[in-house]
Amino acid sequence: MTSEELLQIAEASTAEHEQFDFQLNVCMGTGCMSQHSDKVKAALTEEVAKSGKHCHVRQTGCMGLCAAGPLVLVEPTETRYGNVHEADAKELVDSLGGKPLERLETHLDKYFQGQQHIVLENSGHIDPEKIDEYIGRDGYQALMTALTQMDPQTVIEQISKSGLRGRGGGGYPTGLKWGMVAKAGKGQKYVICNGDEGDPGAFMDRSVLESDPQRVIEGMAIAAYAVGASKGYVYVRAEYPLAISRLTASLREARRRGFLGSNICGTTFAFDIEIRLGAGAFVCGEETALIASIEGQRGQPRPRPPYPAVSGLWGCPTLINNVETFANIAPILRNGPQWYSSIGTERSKGTKVFALTGKIANTGLVEIPMGMTLREIIFEIGGGIPNGHTFKAVQTGGPSGGCLPEEHLDLSVSYDALISAGSMMGSGGMIVMDDTSCMVNVARFFMEFCMTESCGKCVPCRAGTAQMFDLLTKICDGEATHADLDLLIDLCDVVKNTSLCGLGMTAPNPVLSTLRYFKHEYLEHIDNKYCRAGVCACAGKAPAKEEVTA
């Protein structure tokens, strides 16, 4: 493959689609598939054939707005239809070339206008299983340029200059990480893509893998070239069958086109990728646990140092980045680091994909520039709280994160701002809660999660989360005292500071953040046996004092 050949494929792909008057893009992400978008696609294909219109129906990845699925996007008019069902197919096809079908239009300009798509630039626009469509949208140009015009050190410099930080949660500067692996000798090295998206309430990685898998493969190949690795693994949750099948097909396509294998892009660079399936363990999102799992063992973390960059998979230097991080690589090289670093805030560059869910009107995936306020995300893009309820808290960072109250709604989203407010960026789950959620119960929910997902290796996480869960249950049930609350706070401190890995160290965060902003709810459960959201079992249990007088 030469750059001329790449250009030819791109032009052929564009020409193939331009011969049609219309493109009907049907979302075939997991969200819309659950609404039978496959049947919608079949119906549309049939109607198009009947109508004789020069129109192409194709499957695409996630368009973001899962709440209004199944979604159909008409190109080139960019008309978006939601809640499309089989019965609507004829009417929809008939309307092509005339006035848009108002009945099905999504009318959610605000949802799309506020966003800036880099990672999701192809989602909803290409068929994820056709590599040529990816190439038609500038795909693999970055890899070609890197391999033929840059030395590995230059690639790392470009990534460093862009200011990209790890999108898996920790926010470690990506360029620094790559540099560490590059410097770790000349022997066998590995690149691992962490697709073990374990945060409940987050599905960014699933969506990227389903919608634009080639982007992740290209990012991994560039990384492998930069750090000197010849072998890569994508670790994907077994719970994501669609992502696995699309990724498998895409790896085959990438090999066929010569972007994986030996002599990639006519150079001496050789690299290939294998898929490894997760088996349902949240802790495997932790680097060392993930490595143990790829090695076929129990996914238990080990103490760091040594870091995987020095001693990782089978003791070799290993680069581990998250799906979204790899998805950012190609655009950075294509458009230059200055372009990327012009987006976002001082210390958090670029965009971030969030899974906006919970008690919010427009649930789905949003990609926003760093620095946007929570209020803009929730009330403008997200459309606010439905059914006349009021906003109570927004949870970010999954089980390791925290709940932020109304007074923090004007916080602009960045790694540092979220941490100083007592939460964290995490992988990108953003769950909105209204007045029907009890914050103590929410803390208990997360503690139950951490307890069942604890690997059991170190004492504070194994036994500490169980004790904290019992204490939170006691509070929810209206049977706790102030001494129990003090003990809970003490355990939070111990577990946070003595646990072996990130799961244990952050397990107390949901408790600490709800204690910081919603302590009155804890006290109401303890003193008044009262749950203002009415979800806990404490209601009706009168305080001990009153029982005596009664």
Added chain:
Amino acid sequence: MPAYPMPPLPSEDKRWKIVNGTMRRHGFARNALIETLHTAQSSFGYLDDVAIRFVARSLHVPLSQAYGVVTFYHHFSLKPAGKHTCTVCIGTACYIKGADKLVAEAQKYLKIKPGQTTPDGNISLMTARCVGACGRAPVSLEDGELVGLMEPAQLLKKLEGWAAND
């Protein structure tokens, strides 16, 4: 090939050849344990002692280590599932939207706890830690088919349908 003899296939069942194929593809390397268990689980629906012993012996993994791996990961099951499986997602988004009510309803109707199968072997009730379809929360998987915006009444209807067709 390994220096000492490989265990014979446990039975004539053709599925063992599929399991063996996965191990061969990985050169019978010990690190293929989880990949092979995935194959065995999807071939047989669950992993019994015969399967674990066969895989462990073939890959030269100690029995206790293989058992430790199987029981560490939620995806692997030691018991066969029922004829039908209802999996309720209890991820955060689904929890906020009332997944606990779905679990309670199913528990009440089936008289079993999550992770169990009805005594007649007809229906298994499971919970999942987020299936990544939070945009349509609360969701459940009815025999693997993802259903979004699930209501307790709707779930009950499905379960009643399964029970009636037994």
Added chain:
Amino acid sequence: MSPAVDVKTLVIDGIDVSARADQTVLEVARENNIFIPTLCHLDGLSDVGACRLCLVEVKNSPKLFPACVLKVEEGMEVTTKSDRLLHYRQTILELLFAERNHVCSVCVTNNHCELQATAQSQGLTHVRLPYRSPRLGVDASNERFVADQNRCILCTRCVRVCDEIEGAHVWDVMGRGIDSMVITDLMQPWGESSCTRCGKCVNVCPTGALFDKTKVGSDHPKYPDFVPYLNMMREGR
């Protein structure tokens, strides 16, 4: 000629000490008679950093490090005793006592138990947490030994000694989190497993979880010191 030994100098609890570059802080501390409590560590076995009792403070780092796996570095300043560390160690011990069922007065290893001794050394007088007391089994199927899961602290010494020293790997851990348990083979009764009856696991077990049937009702000391000696003999030194 043997290669020159790379020597590092560091400070532990205000004392200047020197060490080989491949040593851990725990090894160096013990060589210099500085006591750091441990439970999962055992001389001669690999280290896992799981019990978290040996956590120490390192100057200019907000994080605590397990001394058993912390490699020495030139100029490192380590603190092994502070009010904060003591509080953490006591709480971790409380968590261990409350996790299962540790009632010393009716335990076969009373007065020979490392959990008990460590609690005494750390001045632990009472446990604030409720005992979880799960009803776990006692496996007496082995003709010589008994496994009482209720006394197990999941230090995994038995797993490591069986794998690394005996080479049998009969023991491992099953399940995860609070439900973790040590098992033999496919969670079979110990007596029906491929165990070689060597008894190494019993001697390295820090509590009364693994014990010798013949010692019930009498004094049951344990002798884990054979491990480094065995290693030494194998290496032919």
